[in-house]
Amino acid sequence: MVVEAGSSQAQIERILQSKTLRLSEVQRRLLTYLAERSLAGEADDLKEYAVGIDALGKPSSYDPRQESVVRMHVARLRQKLAEYYRTEGAADPVLVDLPKGGFKITFEARQAPVDPAPAPAAVQKLHSRWMRKEAVVTAGIVLLAGVTYLAARSPRVQPAAVESSPWSADLQQLWSPLLSPTRPLVVCIADPSFGTASGAFRLGQFLGLRKSDLLVTPGNQLSMPEIAMNNIVFLGPTTGNRQVQSLPIDQQIVLEPDGIRNLKPLAGEPAFVSDRSAADGKGVAESYALISHLPGLYGNGDFLYLSGNQAASVMAAVKVFTDPTLARALVTSLKIPSGILPRYYQAVLRVKSMDEMPVDISTVLHRDISAAPNGAAKR
Numbered sequence: 001m002v003v004e005a006g007s008s009q010a011q012i013e014r015i016l017q018s019k020t021l022r023l024s025e026v027q028r029r030l031l032t033y034l035a036e037r038s039l040a041g042e043a044d045d046l047k048e049y050a051v052g053i054d055a056l057g058k059p060s061s062y063d064p065r066q067e068s069v070v071r072m073h074v075a076r077l078r079q080k081l082a083e084y085y086r087t088e089g090a091a092d093p094v095l096v097d098l099p100k101g102g103f104k105i106t107f108e109a110r111q112a113p114v115d116p117a118p119a120p121a122a123v124q125k126l127h128s129r130w131m132r133k134e135a136v137v138t139a140g141i142v143l144l145a146g147v148t149y150l151a152a153r154s155p156r157v158q159p160a161a162v163e164s165s166p167w168s169a170d171l172q173q174l175w176s177p178l179l180s181p182t183r184p185l186v187v188c189i190a191d192p193s194f195g196t197a198s199g200a201f202r203l204g205q206f207l208g209l210r211k212s213d214l215l216v217t218p219g220n221q222l223s224m225p226e227i228a229m230n231n232i233v234f235l236g237p238t239t240g241n242r243q244v245q246s247l248p249i250d251q252q253i254v255l256e257p258d259g260i261r262n263l264k265p266l267a268g269e270p271a272f273v274s275d276r277s278a279a280d281g282k283g284v285a286e287s288y289a290l291i292s293h294l295p296g297l298y299g300n301g302d303f304l305y306l307s308g309n310q311a312a313s314v315m316a317a318v319k320v321f322t323d324p325t326l327a328r329a330l331v332t333s334l335k336i337p338s339g340i341l342p343r344y345y346q347a348v349l350r351v352k353s354m355d356e357m358p359v360d361i362s363t364v365l366h367r368d369i370s371a372a373p374n375g376a377a378k379r
Contacts, residue, residue: 003094003107005039011094011107020084027077030055034077034098035105043104051103068225074098075225083215167210168324170331173341175210175321177293177302178231185211186226190219190236199235199306199318206322228297233304236314247297252367253290253346255307260288260348262365269365273348275309284359289313289349291320291330294369312353316361320349326361333363342368 003011012035015021021028033055037043052058052070064070078098085095095108178185187203189196200216207214217226219234227247237255254261259274275287292305306317320326334345346367352360 003109007094007109008035008039008096008107011092011096014092015081015084015089015096018084018088020080020088024080026056026073027080030073030077031105034103035096037103038105043102046103068228072225072229074103075223076229079215079217079226082217166324168327170327171321171324173331174327175207177343178233178304179207179211180231180301183301184213184215184230186222186230186232187214187216188219188222188232188234189216190234190238196236196311196314198311199315202315202318202322203233203235224297227303228300231296231302231304233306235306235318237307237309238305247294247303251292251294251346252369253292253348253365255290255309257309259309260290262348266365273350273364275313278354283354285310285312285353287313287351287353288364289317289351291317291345291347291349293346294344308351310351310353311356312358313349313351315356316349316351316353316358319358320361330363334366334368336368344369 012031016028016031021031030051033051034043034046037046048064048070049062051074052062052064052067053060056069056073058069078100081096081098085092093110095110097106097108098104099106185207187200189200204214204216215230219236219238222232239257252263254263256272259272262269262271262273265271273288276285278285287308287310289308290305292303292307294303294305295301296303304321306314306321308314308317320330330347331341334341334347336342346369348364348366350360350362350364351358
């Protein structure tokens with residue numbers, strides 16, 4: 001539906017004055033510039049060089065082939081727009097978007113929801129299981145966004161639901177590299193399973209009042225510019241995520257479809273630990289979680305993987321990073337002889353669970369990984 005120019009300009013002004021962009025001067029300038037060019041019909045011909053010079057104030061010597069600042073800020077603006085419409089702009093009459101592959105801002109009138117005709121019974125039965133899984137992960141994303149938005153809007157109000165666990169010295173050691181004031185934190189949901197969505201919500205509860213620019217996104221929407229600009233927490237297996245798998249990280253411990261592989265076992269360590277489901281589906285299952293805190297792209301920032309093949313193992317890894325007692329056990333096992341926590345590390349957890357809920361969590365093995373100059377991790 002066509003949107004009048006006046007309505008489009010009013011929507012841009014509404015976004016510029018929002019909490020989402022109010023403190024992001026670079027993003028405000030970029031949105032203003034791209035919106036003006038788009039409304040004037042000039043955005044289709046925009047080049048990266050012109051955006052860098054006119055919107056970001058780059059010098060005339062700026063070379064887009066050598067510097068990706070425009071692409072990174074455009075990706076960040078796209079992320080900010082998505083965050084705005086998840087929170088403050090959820091009911092706005094005009095949808096503003098910045099589609100990938102160009103610099104043109106689009107404007108679309110929000111349409112009133114239409115009740116669909118009921119599907120045939122056979123179709124409903126065919127898709128019911130898929131819809132349940134999609135509904136779970138959607139609910140997890142919405143709930144996490146709601147928690148972080150609540151924290152941003154009411155910094156003096158601390159609901160009990162948000163403050164789920166006390167902040168201890170051990171949790172501070174685990175989280176301080178990821179809660180950098182200069183880099184936003186993005187929580188990625190790799191798989192639409194109960195454990196992943198529940199884990200994301202638990203992180204939202206825990207971090208909502210401690211990180212104002214916390215974002216959440218499905219793993220398949222994570223782009224390389226976003227990886228370069230943000231600290232990342234990735235929940236679930238990375239299988240099928242080409243951006244994450246392409247990161248130049250040399251790990252000593254890797255997640256495989258049926259367990260965890262120890263590539264260079266030390267004396268007394270297993271080379272492989274295998275997930276085991278409950279024999280009758282009702283007893284105690286045993287699975288393994290892999291925690292990997294590694295350097296980000298080009299060695300900048302931090303990437304935390306909380307991985308596992310089962311819902312219970314992913315949730316167990318999240319609990320270790322949100323529960324003071326479990327955090328203390330991990331920090332104690334990870335500390336090097338000098339008594340400090342390694343900058344980068346990997347750890348394997350044994351998880352006993354019932355009905356996909358962890359009931360016992362223990363550390364099996366761990367590694368101290370030093371950062372190499374090129375951003376990869378040395379074995």
